[in-house]
Every structure is written in structure tokens, then in C-alpha cells.
Amino acid sequence: MNLWRLELLRIVRTRRWLALLSVYVVFGLLGPVTAKYLPEILKAAGGNASGVTITFPDPVPADGFVQYVSNAVQVGTIVAVVVAAGALAFDAIPEMGVFLRTRVASLWQILVPRLVVSFVAAALAFVLGTATTWYETWALLGPVATDRALVGTALGVLFLALVVALVAAVAQWMRGVLPTVMTSLVILVVFPIVGVIPALGAWMPSRLGSALADVVQNGVPGDAWKPSVVAIAAIGGLIWFAGRGAARREA
């Protein structure tokens, strides 16, 4: 048993992997189906009852990804935050924190496996969900440009790395699971609001959350590097901040 195996067991035995995987894969399955059959779905739901006829344009392959991202990113991010907070707030139960803190030479020994395993689990679930969407989109709506899908997926994975790093930093200062989840979500909600300011919008890393749909639909934008650079810098800064928070002893 070591701290890496401990984190793998946490993901497996608490069935957190199932929560992550089911969110992304279910939305991955539903996205293209919804895009393809939206008129029929609305008709079956009684959308024509008032006598108003709604005409939808014929679905295009990018619509499968748009549906997937619009559903999966929000719910998936919440699940990723909860899963990461459960692992990274290791002082939430002080006695469990004492057990680990008094047995390691450096607190990075505790932090790194939790960061990496939480990120890899979320990223794998997202990639599997994306792969499911991609296959179903191809089967139902037609092919999608491979380079666009890969770049979009990479940007989505970068966004999840940012989310996990944010949770790590918040967890070391809040030290409880619920405060960590709530604070992290509030910060993630504030990002797009700040992004409304024209000068900042292009740089906000929150753009990466929906980048998969944007890139598949419109191609890789020329300024895609801006939020990516900010995200990479923020990940580094947040992990450093997490390390400082973890090393902080009761004053």
C-alpha cells in the first residue's frame, strides 16, 4: 500500500469513477441522438399542441458535439469538483489528516497522487464521453474533422486540469469538503461573468470548457492560445498555492 494505490482505491471503492464515467458517457450517448431527433422528440412531447409549427434546420455533425458539451460540461464539472474535493480536502476529518501529515517527509507526497488521480479520472471520463459522442455523431449525423475533434478534446482536458488544480488550492485553505465544493463552484461561475468584459473575454480560461463544441463547429480559432496560456499559468499558480496551504500549520 502506498499513497498512489490509496487514491486508486478511493476512486474504485467509493465508486466515484462510476459517477464521472456515467455523466460523460451518458451525455456522450444522448448528445448526437438529441441533435438528430430533436424535432421528433419535441413533437412526441406535444410541442405542436398550440398550433405553432417550429421548423428546425437539418442537423449537421457539429450539432452532436454542441449537444454533448452543453449538457456534459456543466454536470460533469460539478461531479469532477465533488470527486476532487473528496480526495484533496484531506484535513476535512482532522484525525485522518494527522495520520498522513505525521508520516510524510513532504506534504507533496500526499498532494501529488490526489491531484494526479483526480485529474486523470476526470480527464479519462471526459475523453471516453467525447469518443462516444464522436462515434455516434459519425453514425447518425456524419463525419467530423479529426484535427478539430482532437484539438477540442485537448482543450477540454486542459479545462479539467484547471478545475482540479483550483479544487486543490481551495481545499487546502477551506479544509472541508462542502466548503471546498461550494467555493470552487462559485469561482468557476464567476469566470464567465468576468469574461463578459471585452478586454478579458478572450483570455478567460472558462472558454476552454466549451471549446470542444466551438472548435468542432467553427475550427480552431486564431486566439485559442490565449485562454490556454492563462490556464497553464493558473494551473501552476494554483498548485503552488495548494502546496503553501497544505504546509500551513495552525498559527
Place this chain on the structure above:
Amino acid sequence: MITTYGVTKSYGAKVALDGVNLNVPDGSIYGLAGPNGAGKTTLLGILAGLRDATSGDVAIDAKRTEIGVLSDTPQFDKWLTGHEVVDLALRLAEPDADSIRVEEVLRQTGLGEAAHRRVGGYSRGMLQRLGIAATLVARPRLLLLDEPASALDPQGRREVLDLISRLRGSATILFSSHILADVQEVCDAVGILAGGHLLFQGPIADLLVGSAVPRYSIRLRGTITPAITSLRKEPWVTQVSEYDGEILVEVRTIEEAETHLVPALARANVSVISIKPEEVSLERAFLELTR
């Protein structure tokens, strides 16, 4: 092994520790005794590196990996087995250690049969034993145990005290307890902490001799007032009080009491049921020190 110099810890206006100069000799079993809220857990937290002292210095003659720390109510991830918890504790100290040691310690702490059950199903007493197993498994040179027997039933408490006694000579142990009988039973040295002050520190025998005055409890038939009045006049009696129908008589020396107590009661013309010298216990010494 441990020396602290004027350690003070304040939480705002509240002073939890006030200039504590602790001295734990190498190889000793040191009992840190005191009532709840005395500052025992705070002091252990500072020694374990979990808290910063507001002022003062701490010197410990052991590396961090040579120190085992047990919190007062140990808890672990509920989805781990007891074996996995102890194995993790061992591997964090010695990555290449043999897992036979894990089974050995689990057996020692009475968890051999429950070793492969998940911790979520353990009772509080079992969690305490598991905490002790995880603390002992890497054979630390210094053990900091916070109330190690407080959650255990009498049999479990006895086993833990025996376990601590058996470690005498192989490790230095500092353990806190508000159960003074435990401290008296296994410790070589004691520190009495109350209100953040270290009131006494040294061998238990010194505390018992230095702090406690000889005392007798006397039970009489009928009214006790004449006897109290009579005893108060005796020059070798330092204090007379009544407690729960008995007379408690504190005397200057045991020799004087042995010579004069019975004649004094005879002169008072009272009917005596029993005269009992009170054993000088750590509890009594503690109460006299802290009153």
C-alpha cells in the same frame, strides 16, 4: 529526548499553554496528566509539528520519520481494511518493509481476526487499537500518544497499558491522559498540566512524597461533631473536615498520627467503626496540586 523552552500558545486572548518547559528523558514513559482543557492536546500537537507555538522553542532528538503520533480519536478512510491502514503506515516509514510486521502488530493489538474487514465496520475501541497498531508498526523511537486508552473498555485499556509497558526501553513514550490511575501505573515520570501551566514535572514518587500530606478517614457511630472539635485542638492535626459522613484528618506526620489518633478519639468518647489511612495516590496529589 524532548525539551521545550517556554512554549506558549495563544488563541486570541485565550492562553492555552503558558511558558511550558517540558523535559522528557530518553527511554522514559512520561505521562502528561491534566483535566480536560488543560492544554495536553495542544502541547502534543506542537511536539508533533501540527501546530505552531506562539513563542518558545522545541527540541526533539528524533527525526520526523522516527516519531509515531496517535490522535485521541483516530479515524481512517472507511473503505480501507485494517490491514491496509497499518500497511500504509509501515510503507510510509519503510517502503521496502516486510508485511509480516503488519500482521504481527495487528495481532498484538487484538485486531488479527478483523484485519481484513473494512474500517467502516469497526467500533470506536477497534479504531483506537488500529490507531495504536498504525503508530507502532514502524517501530518509532518516540511515541506521542494522545489519550491512547480513553475510548477502550476495561479489558482493552488493560491491554493498551500492558502494550505501553512492554515498550519500555525500546522507545520513549509521551502519553497524555486524564485517567491518573493509568499514568501512575505505567509512567516513570509525570507532568501535571492545568490551565496551560506545567505545575509539576518529575518522577511520580517525588510528586507523591512532595505534594500529598498524610491523611486518615474515620467513620464513627452517632454524632461526629464532638470528635471534630476534639481533633481540631490536637497540635499534630493540620486539618479536619467532614466528607460523606466521614471525618478526614490531615496530620503532620504518620508517626504522630499512629501514636496519638486513637487516644484522641478515646478522649472524645466516641464510638469508632473504622480508622483508615488514605493511600497517597496520584489523584490525591494532583487534586492538592491543582486546588
